[in-house]
Amino acid sequence: MSLTIxxxxxxxxxxxSLGEIMLRLDPGEGRIHTSRQFRIWxxxxxxxxxxxxxxxxxxxxxxxxxxxxxxxxxxLEDLILQGGVDTRFIRWIPYDGVGRDxxxxxxxxxxxxxxxxxxxxxxxxxxxxxxMKADDFDWDEIxxxxxxxxxxxxxxxxxxxxxxxxxxxxxxKAAKKYGTVVSYDLNYRPSLWKSIGGQKKAQEVNRExxxxxxxxxxxxxxxxxxxxxxVKGVDKNLTELKTDSFxxxxxxxxxxxxxxxxxxxxxxxxxxxxxxxxxxxxxxxxQFYQATYRxxxxxxxxxxxxxxxxxxxxxxxxxxxxxxxxxxxxxxxxALAMTTAGDTTMARxxxxxxxxxxxxxxxVR
Numbered sequence: 001m002s003l004t005i006x007x008x009x010x011x012x013x014x015x016x017s018l019g020e021i022m023l024r025l026d027p028g029e030g031r032i033h034t035s036r037q038f039r040i041w042x043x044x045x046x047x048x049x050x051x052x053x054x055x056x057x058x059x060x061x062x063x064x065x066x067x068x069x070x071x072x073x074x075x076l077e078d079l080i081l082q083g084g085v086d087t088r089f090i091r092w093i094p095y096d097g098v099g100r101d102x103x104x105x106x107x108x109x110x111x112x113x114x115x116x117x118x119x120x121x122x123x124x125x126x127x128x129x130x131x132m133k134a135d136d137f138d139w140d141e142i143x144x145x146x147x148x149x150x151x152x153x154x155x156x157x158x159x160x161x162x163x164x165x166x167x168x169x170x171x172x173k174a175a176k177k178y179g180t181v182v183s184y185d186l187n188y189r190p191s192l193w194k195s196i197g198g199q200k201k202a203q204e205v206n207r208e209x210x211x212x213x214x215x216x217x218x219x220x221x222x223x224x225x226x227x228x229x230x231v232k233g234v235d236k237n238l239t240e241l242k243t244d245s246f247x248x249x250x251x252x253x254x255x256x257x258x259x260x261x262x263x264x265x266x267x268x269x270x271x272x273x274x275x276x277x278x279x280x281x282x283x284x285x286x287q288f289y290q291a292t293y294r295x296x297x298x299x300x301x302x303x304x305x306x307x308x309x310x311x312x313x314x315x316x317x318x319x320x321x322x323x324x325x326x327x328x329x330x331x332x333x334x335a336l337a338m339t340t341a342g343d344t345t346m347a348r349x350x351x352x353x354x355x356x357x358x359x360x361x362x363x364v365r
Contacts, residue, residue: 001261001285002261002285002321003181003214003215003261003262003317003321004179004181005149005150005181005318005321006147006148006149006178006179006180006181010147010179011146011147011148011149012060012146012147012148013060013061013062013086013146013147013148013149014053014059014060014061014148014149014150014318015049015050015053015059015060015061015062015148015149015150015151015152015314015318016050016061016062016063016064016089016142016148016150016151016152017046017047017049017050017061017062017063017064017151017152017153018046018063018064018065018151018152018153018157018167018168018171019044019045019046019047019063019064019065019129019153019154019156019157020044020046020047020065020105020124020127020129020130020156020157020160021042021043021044021047021063021065021067021076021080021105021129022042022043022044022076022104022105022106022107022122022124022127023040023041023042023072023075023076023104023105023106023107024040024041024042024043024107024108024109024342024343025038025039025040025106025107025108025109026038026039026040026041026109026111026341026342027039027108027110028111028341029111029113030110031110032108032109032110032119032121038108039341040075040079041079041341041342041343041344042076042079042080042083042343042344043107043303043304043342043343043344044065044156044343045154045155045156045157045185045187045306045307046063046152046153046154046156046157046185047063047065047080047085048304048307048308048311048343048344048345049152049185049307049310049311049314050062050063050085050152050311051080051083051084051085051311051344051345052307052308052310052311052312052333052337052344052345053311053314053315054083054084054085055083055084055344055345055346056308056311056312056333056345056347056348056349056352057311057312057315057349058349059315059318060086061084061085061086062085062086062087062088062089062148063080063085063086063087063089063090064089064090064137064142064171065089065090065091065128065129065132066090066091066092066093066127066128066129066131066132066136067090067091067092067093067104067128067129068092068093068094068095068099068102068103068104068127068128069092069093069094069095070095070104072104073092073095073104073128076104077090083344089137089142091128091132091136093128093131099126100126101126102126102127102128102131103125103126103127103128104127104128105122105123105124105127105129106122106123106124107120107121107122107123107124108120108121108122108123109121109303111273111300111301111302111303111341112273112274112302113273113274114272114273114274115272115273116273117270117273118273118301118302118303120191120303122191124160127160129157129160129164130160130161130163130164131161131163132163132164132167133163133166133167134163134166134167134169134170135170136167137167137170137171139170139171139173139174140174142174143171143174143175143177143178143180144174144177144178147178147180148175148180149180149181149318150180150181150183150314150318151171151172151175151180151181151182151183152182152183152184152185152310152314153168153171153172153183153184153185154184154185154186154187154217155184155185155186155187155188155189155202155206155222155226156187156189156192158205158206158209159189159192159193159196159202159205160192162196165205165208165209168184168209169208169209169212172209172212172213173212176212176214181214181215181261182212182213182214182215183213183214183215183216183217183310183314184209184210184213184215184216184217185217185218185222185306185307185310186206186216186217186218186219186222186223186225186226186227187218187222187306188202188218188221188222188225188226190225199225202225202226203225203226203227203228206226206227207227207228210227210257210260211257211259212259213257213259213260214259214260214261214262215260215261215262215263215264215314215317216253216257216260216262216263216264217263217264217265217306217309217310217313218264218265218266219265219266219267219268219306220246220265220266220267220268223249223250223253223265227253227256229249229252229253229256230249231245231246231249232245232248232249243267243279243281243290246265246267246281247281247283247288250263250265250281250283250288251283254283261284262282262283262284262317262323263282263283263284264280264281264282264283264309264310264313264326264327264330265280265281265282266278266279266280266305266306266309266330266331266334267279267280267281268305271296273299273302274298274299274300275296275297275298275299276296276297276299276302277293277294277295277296277297278293278294278297278305278331278334278335279291279292279293279294279331280309280313280327280330280331280334281327282313282323282324282326282327284323284326285323287323289323289324289326289327290327291327291328291330291331291332292328292331292332294331294335297335297338298339299338299339300338300339300340300341301338301340301341301342302338303342303343304337304338304342304343304344304345305334305335305337305338306334307337307343307344308330308333308334308336308337308338308345308347309330309331309333309334310330311330311333311345312326312329312330312331312332312333312334312352313326313327313329313330314326314330315329315333316328316329316330325356328356329352329356332352332355332356333345333347333352335355336351336352336355
């Protein structure tokens with residue numbers, strides 16, 4: 001069954017994301033444990049999609065999140081505003097002066113190089129976003145009166161507390177009530193689930209959420225870790241892409257979840273931290289569509305590549321209603337996003353279109 005996109009007349013926004021946004025501290029070419037200076041970015045799996053849709057694709061987007069009311073929260077707000085994402089749905093929580101009750105999340109991330117993989121170290125306990133409740137938002141106001149064509153959230157936010165899955169499900173139910181397309185990126189992070197039940201808990205939570213999803217997104221390991229679907233013939237180190245194995249897995253997924261209108265998976269084979277094979281496959285209306293395969297893609301910063309794939313894919317589905325174009329736009333945008341530092345895209349739509357149409361890396365002048 002095809003996706004139905006709400007008309008422009010009903011919607012103030014093209015897309016709204018729900019999730020936590022952290023301050024990323026990036027040591028550049030150095031290491032976290034030896035650095036004396038860090039570059040600052042904002043980032044979050046769900047937010048990165050909204051920002052990509054706004055900055056690269058020119059769509060109207062907003063984010064639902066919460067911050068502690070202090071200078072760090074205000075810095076995050078300023079970074080979001082620079083990206084053009086609407087902030088009207090951000091909740092501000094009084095700060096206790098120390099962070100015992102509420103705080104803003106920090107994410108230290110190394111890019112990795114060669115044989116040294118990327119490394120993330122998050123510091124996000126007791127954050128404002130993790131403490132949000134299902135009744136903190138007026139869902140009918142957001143999805144009904146204000147309106148959005150697309151709603152996106154993901155498994156990172158779902159892992160932050162016992163309450164965040166309830167927020168997600170409340171938002172999804174309201175979105176579906178008003179005809180908004182619902183997408184979800186499984187985005188499995190072992191560190192987030194480690195202390196609250198591990199992979200077993202991740203599957204319990206994500207299987208419940210999956211019942212409300214129209215468009216399910218993930219990467220090579222997400223469908224196994226979060227939903228329990230095995231990808232046969234793929235080694236645990238992901239040194240070789242086997243597209244047919246992922247197609248067989250997706251066939252099982254859509255049988256188990258007939259509510260899925262589309263499923264898209266990024267395919268990454270890790271040669272080194274800075275050289276990956278990169279591809280993507282999409283299932284839509286009973287057919288598979290595969291993006292251009294890019295072997296030995298050179299990478300500066302891999303973090304956010306999957307989120308940029310998601311924003312490109314969503315753009316393609318909303319604008320063209322064409323799964324082949326959507327998976328191509330997603331893969332091209334993800335590839336471009338990994339050539340620059342930070343979680344979020346610095347790509348232009350014209351650059352994505354050039355890559356989709358087969359353009360090379362020749363100098364543009």
